[in-house]
Structure formats: C-alpha cells, structure tokens
Amino acid sequence: MSYRSTSxxxxxxIQLHTQLTPAQIQLIQSHEDFGEVRVPVSELxxxxxxxxxxxxxxxxxxxxxxxxxxxxxxxxKAAHDDDSDSGHSVVAHILSFTVLGDQSGELVPEGRMLLxxxxxxxxQYRKTGSWGHSLTKVLVDAEWNTGKDxxxxxxxxxxxxxxxxxxxxTKT
Numbered sequence: 795m796s797y798r799s800t801s802x803x804x805x806x807x808i809q810l811h812t813q814l815t816p817a818q819i820q821l822i823q824s825h826e827d828f829g830e831v832r833v834p835v836s837e838l839x840x841x842x843x844x845x846x847x848x849x850x851x852x853x854x855x856x857x858x859x860x861x862x863x864x865x866x867x868x869x870x871k872a873a874h875d876d877d878s879d880s881g882h883s884v885v886a887h888i889l890s891f892t893v894l895g896d897q898s899g900e901l902v903p904e905g906r907m908l909l910x911x912x913x914x915x916x917x918q919y920r921k922t923g924s925w926g927h928s929l930t931k932v933l934v935d936a937e938w939n940t941g942k943d944x945x946x947x948x949x950x951x952x953x954x955x956x957x958x959x960x961x962x963x964t965k966t
Contacts, residue, residue, distance in 0.1 A: 833886050893948045
C-alpha cells in the first residue's frame with residue numbers, strides 16, 4: 795500500500811505493507827478499482843517501480859494521478875504487445891481508497907505508529923469499530939459487523955498507546 799502526501803514535501807511518499815485482498819479493499823466506501831496492468835519483470839521491486847512512475851506522472855496535488863498512471867502503463871503494455879515482449883512482465887492489480895486522518899495531513903509522523911478504525915454511521919448494526927493495529931483485522935471486523943461501504947480512519951500514536959491497543963486496552 796502506498797501513500798502520497800500532499801502536505802509534507804519532506805516525506806511525499808510512504809509504503810505500508812499489508813495483506814489486503816481486493817475483496818477487502820472493496821469493503822471501503824471510497825474504493826476505486828483501476829484493474830490490472832502489466833509491469834516489466836526487470837523491475838524487481840514493484841513498489842519502487844510504481845513510486846517512480848507516480849513521481850513521473852504528475853504533481854502530488856493532482857487527484858487523478860492513479861488514473862493517469864494506469865492509463866500510461868496500459869499504453870506501454872500495448873506498445874510492448876506489438877513487440878511480442880509481453881512474456882517479460884507481471885500483472886499488478888491497482889486499487890485505491892481514501893483514508894481519513896487528522897488535519898495535519900501527515901500519515902506517519904516521525905516516531906509514531908498507525909492505528910486503524912472503521913465507521914459506518916448508517917449501519918443498522920454496529921456503527922463503528924475499535925482502534926486496531928492491523929488494517930486487515932479492522933476490515934475483517936467491519937465486514938463481520940456491518941458489511942461494506944465503511945469509512946476508514948487512521949491515526950498516528952506514540953508507542954505507549956499502540957502497546958495498549960496491542961494488549962486489548964483500546965480507546966474508542
């Protein structure tokens with residue numbers, strides 16, 4: 795998972811490793827599925843390749859960066875197909891979603907860790923989840939308790955609060 799900040803020029807791009815499936819991402823109200831693209835096998839680090847492509851594509855404040863990136867990768871694939879070079883690429887599924895955080899705009903300030911929470915005010919069942927350290931577990935909890943179309947929240951916390959959540963002493 796990659797995050798592109800519009801407010802922090804010193805840390806414009808952050809990678810977070812998760813085990814989210816497309817089905818889990820589709821639970822998020824703001825998700826967008828851009829489909830599959832082919833990426834050259836010569837790019838050993840897919841995340842770095844995509845980061846470099848995003849940096850080439852548009853200024854960080856351009857909301858359509860992902861759409862432009864996918865279109866360019868598809869154009870490149872079509873050009874490679876003409877050269878019969880498609881055997882030297884791998885398929886990457888590109889999805890995006892919005893995460894709401896604090897007003898500072900910086901996802902992970904130095905020395906902090908992330909907690910995640912789901913919310914769905916219109917649910918007839920549970921309307922919000924608890925803060926959790928695992929995005930995957932938070933989305934499993936959301937699906938189990940309220941289904942899809944949830945909003946995701948994230949907050950960066952000091953290690954002490956993160957440890958309390960790990961131990962089950964969560965705050966709402």
